[in-house]
Amino acid sequence: MTPSRTTLRAAIGTVSAAVLATTVLTGAPATADATTAATPTSAMSTGTTSVKFVDIKGDGGTTLKANVVTPAGADGTRRYPVIVLPTSWALPQVEYLAQAEKLANAGYVVVEYNSRGFWQSGGRIETAGPKDIADASKVIDWTLAHTPADPQKIGMGGVSYGAGISLLASAFDKRIKAVAALSGWGDLIDSIYSGRTQHLQAAALLGGAGALTGRPSAELQEILKNFLTSNLSKEKEMIAWGKKRSPATYLDRINANGAAIMLGNAWGDSLFPPNQYADFYEKLKGPKRLEFRPGDHATAEGTGLLGLPNDTWTNTKRWFDHYLKGVDNGVDRESPVLLKSRSTGAYEGYKSWRDVPSAHRKIALNDTRRIRTNIDSGANGGLIFLSSMLDQFLRMPPMASIPLLPRSAAAVWQSERYATQQRVRGTTRLHTTVTGTAESGTGIAYLYDVGPLGLGRLVSHAPFTFHGKTPNQPFGVDLELFSTAYDVPAGHRLAVVVDSVDPLYIEHNPDGARLTFSSPASDPSYVSVPVRE
Structure with a gap:
């Protein structure tokens, strides 16, 4: 039995309103024009760091809107570790600005960019497809050419969509040495089609938010249409589309490249349930860390995006400090699986996911x-x-x-x-x-x-x-x-x-x-x- 048009419209309307409220709060205007002209590079000073708004040419010459935040006093005579942050689904390029400034104050060059197809970046929404992966490498290329970035100390991270793109990029770009993937996915199909059941509200959220703040590709529109209308004749195509966009598909490449990978998620994540992240974590061979906290999609790290104290972002910085800067902060000696109880709010450490239940x-x-x-x-x-x-x-x-x-x-x-x-x-x-x-x-x-x-x-x-x-x-x-x-x-x-x-x-x-x-x-x-x- 498939949902009625009224049910689908109501679900999409509800999640679209939520996304609109979020984007209004950011103060960044959306655009429906896929051919928005590139704006001149501009800059501002926070008193401690330098923030520049730039255009970066992504795959195929597509313009990606980006911010570059550099440490105070950076004059080109010193090289700094770099962290690249792709934006979350439907959020504008200022999403990570509060954290980017904190990282820059700690001695990082930080580049956050609007994923293709969203807001003022060009192109169409590819849903972490090959063009998005190629964009990540193009952003790294640009960063090495235009900032005082150390080519041996490159990290990537992000929330949700940014997390997925970062994990995928680590499979295809050996320059990436550390990843912090927060509220992301290891297996896209096991996330929104678990138990061979369409997650209606999750898909409506993604489709509604994409249409509201960006330009979905024809392929994405077709996939969503078949998914929401339960067109089982296209099930194999939908699964193949999702597998191409799943880090788990490229696990051998991720392990071979050896990036240090930190995964964070919430117990109640409505888009990417914790099971699939735990399964992905267990199969990683390099340095790794898994953190689960109470909440829903991106709520565990949400306060950190506002610049407020946040455990997830604190550990993210510690992860980058150790694996990009070589700081001996003990993160590599701690229990790699960190769980926060829904009932008590207390943290518990375990040596592996398999060891969690006794x-x-x-x-x-x-x-x-x-x-x-x-x-x-x-x-x-x-x-x-x-x-x-x-x-x-x-x-x-x-x-x-x-x-x-x-x-x-x-x-x-x-x-x-x-x-x-x-x-x-x-x-x-x-x-x-x-x-x-x-x-x-x-x-x-x-x-x-x-x-x-x-x-x-x-x-x-x-x-x-x-x-x-x-x-x-x-x-x-x-x-x-x-x-x-x-x-x-x-x-x-x-x-x-x-x-x-x-x-x-x-x-x-x-x-x-x-x-x-x-x-x-x-x-x-x-x-x-x-x-x-």
Whole structure:
């Protein structure tokens, strides 16, 4: 079942308004003219650093609008390490100015540039395609030719889109020695098409913001159209398009080049869930670091973009200081996996992602549950940005009354009450047997922390979709819920809920379809919850 035009327009309108509010706050005007004339280079002084607004020729001669921030007193007699920062999706070139000035004050040349197709940069939005990767190298070329940059000490970084481009560039440009990729992606398909389910609000955000602040390429428009309308005849093309834009595809090249890579993300990232970043991290061979914090997409580092104290940006600078300047600040000797609990706000260090859980608690999904589809049971993952930000700042995740969930629309299982606190850490896994009355269908699995009064607080969730199954024939489903760090208090229990509708996703349940969840004796169904004892 595909979303109606009204639903899509409402979703796109909502996220477009959010992006418009963001861009208005930056004070930078957008342009819809792809042929905007290059403006003369201008400069201003902050009293400590020099900031210049320049035009850089990217791949094919496309003009990229950029800022260059250099240390105070730079006169060409000394070389400085350089950090290149591509902008986030839909944000203007002043996005990183506060951090760029801090880095320049610390002795870096910083170049931030507007990614092609957005705002006043030329070209079309290529969505981290080959032209974007080539642009990154062109910016490095220009930086070495026009600033006091040290060619042996080049770093790249950024938030979201800038993170993805930086990781991709590190696979193709050996000059890049260090990367800080914040709120980015390792696998684009596993991000917005996880469980073979379209992430509706995420795709609407990307499409709406791109149309509002830039000029989407014909290829991107076609991909989004097929994605949002569930055109399965084009699924292979969509997956191939995404793989070309996934750093995980070029993992061998990234490892061979050996850049030191720091990854940062939020537990509730609505665009790029933490699982895919953790999987990518585990496969990196060079110096690496992984940080997860509460929040949604880019909210963990957002205050730093305003120049406010921010742990993510503090560690980003430490990462560059060590791997570009050679500063012995201990970042290379710390536990490389740093997690911040959603429940306590405390940091925890681990030697690898695999070492995060020390045990697993199984919840048996006994007995058979049968549900009607296309009915919103009341269990859901919330709304993009809003829900995870409420969890980040107020510790208020999406909630549902577990006893009141209609069993005709939601399959529910619960654990016994736990005598001690359960520190959920890592990736919860579900295994079950599903029988559908139609060849296609969608389910969304939720894990809730349930208090004495039956109120469930969302711990994690994930969608799954199937196509081409024989109706009324059972098949196995293995699903990873989105990774998290959450403490279940003593006296509470965990509930597993599966229903068929969630505003975050496009569902594929034909009218009148039913889903049955069973637990054969030869293949019992269960949920395995990772815990730290």
